[in-house]
Amino acid sequence: MELSYIINELGEEREHYFNAVAPPVIQSSNFALRTVAEFRRKMQRETEEYLYSRGNNPTVTILEKKMAALEGAEHALAFSSGIAAIAAAVLSQVNAGDHVVSVRHPYHWADSLMRKFLPRFGVEVSMVDGTDIASYREAIKPNTKLLYLESPNSFTFELQDLGAVAVLAKEHNCTTIIDNSFASPLHQHPLKLGIDLVVHSCTKYIGGHSDVMGGVVCGAREMINKIFMREYMTLGAVLSPHDAWLFIRGLRTLPVRMERVAASARQVIAYLEQHPKVERVLFPFLASHPQHDLALQQMSNNSGQFSILLKAKSLEEVERFCDSLQHFLMAASWGGHESLIFPVAATYASEEHISTLPFNLVRFYVGLEDPDYLIKDLEQALSKI
Structure with missing residues (x-):
């Protein structure tokens, strides 16, 4: 069909x-x-x-x-x-x-x-x-x-x-x-x-x-x-x-949106992967991902989600980065026209909080904005760490 x-x-x-x-x-x-x-x-x-x-x-x-x-x-x-x-x-x-x-x-x-x-x-x-x-x-x-x-x-x-x-x-x-x-x-x-x-x-x-x-x-x-x-x-x-x-x-508009989201996400990820203040990008379609071959086998294309581990030593640094972003909204869901972040740091009540996920992990969703527009925003926010 x-x-x-x-x-x-x-x-x-x-x-x-x-x-x-x-x-x-x-x-x-x-x-x-x-x-x-x-x-x-x-x-x-x-x-x-x-x-x-x-x-x-x-x-x-x-x-x-x-x-x-x-x-x-x-x-x-x-x-x-x-x-x-x-x-x-x-x-x-x-x-x-x-x-x-x-x-x-x-x-x-x-x-x-x-x-x-x-x-x-x-x-x-x-x-x-x-x-x-x-x-x-x-x-x-x-x-x-x-x-x-x-x-x-x-x-x-x-x-x-x-x-x-x-x-x-x-x-x-x-x-x-x-x-x-x-x-x-x-x-x-x-x-x-x-x-x-x-x-x-x-x-x-x-x-x-x-x-x-x-x-x-x-x-x-x-x-x-x-x-x-x-x-x-x-x-x-x-x-x-x-x-x-x-x-x-x-x-x-699902096919058109998914094509745009996939291409923009790859461009944003390429920028983040080489940035000195990013410890690691978590994304199955990266060649460095341990399940990269399985991702290519099971999925025909990527979507707009990925996570990064910031090179941050404290919750304060993570919060400063997230709060400095001007064009990524901070929200719980994803999949719409707007780009988003979900900082795991938001689930931490204090430095002593024990979580199954590290405090420096930030989940991203890339929406329909121009990727260069988003990259400029990331650049200014990363400079705050």
Whole structure:
């Protein structure tokens, strides 16, 4: 299926809404029925029919069809946030007494789900170094049901060998789930490598404008329908029609934005990599990265995220650098038009604070600004260290 067809035409039956170029926002929460028989049929086929917008909604359906096609999946289900999609996918695969193996240091709220939430309901979780397939193999137990991945993962950008993990999971009858937000559905296709379910924080690249939140789960129709009838309908973390419309709008420019972001990030990284006040750049597409070959094998291109370790001896120096930046906003998310930083130093209450990440690590996201404009900003801020 052609990319241009997916983002511009798939799911958009324009003759049904006056041939409008942009699909309408079907804001209705309820859909009327003419007969008891029709009501009965829709209730029996709620995974496919429009009955109540906590289930299916025509505007949301357009987005789900596009996201499924972009990931090469049979079906997709849209949620009100990325963590809602992650939580629903994970919960759909486990029961009390089960065991999960998760990559170490995933997205913060996924980490909280694994470490704090699942154990409350009798689900055991082991966090492993995902760079080594042996870590997964050694952690698997007779009651292991799920292997959770995030490749590359947040802040430090280690990769997992998706094909190898998928093979291992099938040997032990385990499901695999990956957070594919970093790469976007354009630059990495985990389902083709054998992964079962792919989740995205649509808040990032899919929306692209930092003005809407959502998430999606993509996979086999049977697995998605199971999530729909249980976690989705019961917990109710559904995406609103208007937010789905904003994501459809974002998809129109996704290929162009990703191409720009990738090229600009490489230019900014080239500047930082040679700077004497930068200790190290963490980015899988650098030849110096220990998993560079795997990155080239699994992903077709880079995206806009990377981290640096500053040559700073104190929190004060890191803060001075970050506070001096004028054109990188300081914010928690990424994936929009604006360039951002997330300083790990912000999580430190004092010099004595113990963290799993070093205080001198700063995560960057390069947006759509001119890279020379950003480099000049970096140059003046680095001079403050």
